[in-house]
Amino acid sequence: xxxxxxxxxxxxxxxxxxxxLASAAGIRRALADDYDVxxxxxxxxxxxxxxxxxxxxSAEAVAEIVRADVAFPALHGVxxxxxxxxxxxxxxxxxxxxxxxxxxxxxxDKRATKLVAERIGVRVARDVTVDDVRRRDRLPVxxxxxxGGSSHGVSLARTLPEFERAIASLGGAGPDVLVxxxxxxxxxxxxxxxxxxxxxxxxxxxxIPRAPGSVFDxxxxxxxxxxxxxxxxxxxxxxxxxxxxxxxxxxxxxxxGL
Numbered sequence: 001x002x003x004x005x006x007x008x009x010x011x012x013x014x015x016x017x018x019x020x021l022a023s024a025a026g027i028r029r030a031l032a033d034d035y036d037v038x039x040x041x042x043x044x045x046x047x048x049x050x051x052x053x054x055x056x057x058s059a060e061a062v063a064e065i066v067r068a069d070v071a072f073p074a075l076h077g078v079x080x081x082x083x084x085x086x087x088x089x090x091x092x093x094x095x096x097x098x099x100x101x102x103x104x105x106x107x108x109d110k111r112a113t114k115l116v117a118e119r120i121g122v123r124v125a126r127d128v129t130v131d132d133v134r135r136r137d138r139l140p141v142x143x144x145x146x147x148g149g150s151s152h153g154v155s156l157a158r159t160l161p162e163f164e165r166a167i168a169s170l171g172g173a174g175p176d177v178l179v180x181x182x183x184x185x186x187x188x189x190x191x192x193x194x195x196x197x198x199x200x201x202x203x204x205x206x207x208i209p210r211a212p213g214s215v216f217d218x219x220x221x222x223x224x225x226x227x228x229x230x231x232x233x234x235x236x237x238x239x240x241x242x243x244x245x246x247x248x249x250x251x252x253x254x255x256x257g258l
Contacts, residue, residue, distance in 0.1 A: 006035045007068035007094070009075060009085065011042040015152045016076035019222070024074035031072075038068055042075070062092055071096040077149050082108035103254040108147050110178055113253065120252045122245045125180040130173040133163055142180045142215070145170055150222075156182065156215045184212050188232050190246035194257050200247045205239060207232035 008031070010024030011017055021041070028037050040061065041049045048061035056064070065071060071094050073085045083104030089096045099107070106112050114124045125142070132138045143166035144154040153170055157163035170177050187210055191203040207229040208216050220226055234242070 003034065003036050004069040005038055005067065006031055007038040007040050007065045007071045009040045009042065009065070009071055009073050011044070012075040012077060012080040013042070013044055013046055014077040014079055015148070016080075016150050017044055019150055020074055020076045020080070023076065027072055027074055038064065040065060065089075065094055066092055068094060070094070073098060077152075078108065078147050081149075082147065098257045099253075099255045103256065106253050107255065108149075110144065111146050113249070116252050117245075117249050120248050122249060125183050128179045128181055130167065130177075130179060133157075133179060134160070138181075139163065140182045140213075142182055143167060143170065144178050144180070146176050146178050151215070151217045151220075154215060154217060156213075182213070186232075187216060188234070188242055190242055192246050192250040192255070192258070194250075194255070200250065202243045202246060204231040205234060205242060206230045207234075 008024050008027050010020045012020055024039075024041075028039065031037050039051055041053070043049065048056050048058060050056050050061065050064050071089050073081065073089070073096055075081055075085050078084075081098075081104055083101040086096065086099065086104050087101045090101065106116065111127075114127075117124050128138050128141050133141055137160075139160065140156060140158040141163065142154065143157055143163065145152070155162075155166040155169070157166050167173050167177060187208045189206040189208065191206075193201050193203065195201065209227050209229060210216055210220075216226070232239075
């Protein structure tokens, strides 16, 4: 009996290239016993490689992906999990794992996601305008890019010079920069999974131990052991609150699968 072929697509033209390769390696290991796995990578330069890192042109890459039974996107960040790859796979007619174009685009846009969350009653950090920070001393604040993940470009500004440096690092004040109030509290992650029948479940909630007022930045995420607590030591009412919020946002954004 022929085993199904899964094209695991990784890499991407963004700052999360290396994280994507690590994710894809784990996915390939998990699938290897039951599926034929096709290793597909999109390079930082936009070039494609297949299998044993054989370079191919775009047309041949599409031909290889199309022969798979399903694609498993493992790209992170912009030009990947922001709906771009989902749209590409829909265009070439290949079914894929995970959320579709609209959900990917919404969820990658922090400002849009916050609007959706607020609409369904999930509390979010308040936005602060750049002018308010400069004129009214609304510090400290968090400065972050509207799109992107892995905390790239996220910084805590306690002083006006720190704020100006953070804004400059993101290319200046504009629609692609988000400034928020600082919320000091515990940080937990909730992974939502959709079953084949449409019901939702959550994985054990993970807590990221942090000193009050600190930021879980790129170095903390990938520079060593963050000391995750799984399951997070939450009271039953706290657990119910965060899991209900996660599932509500999942539904509101139109997410699918995971």
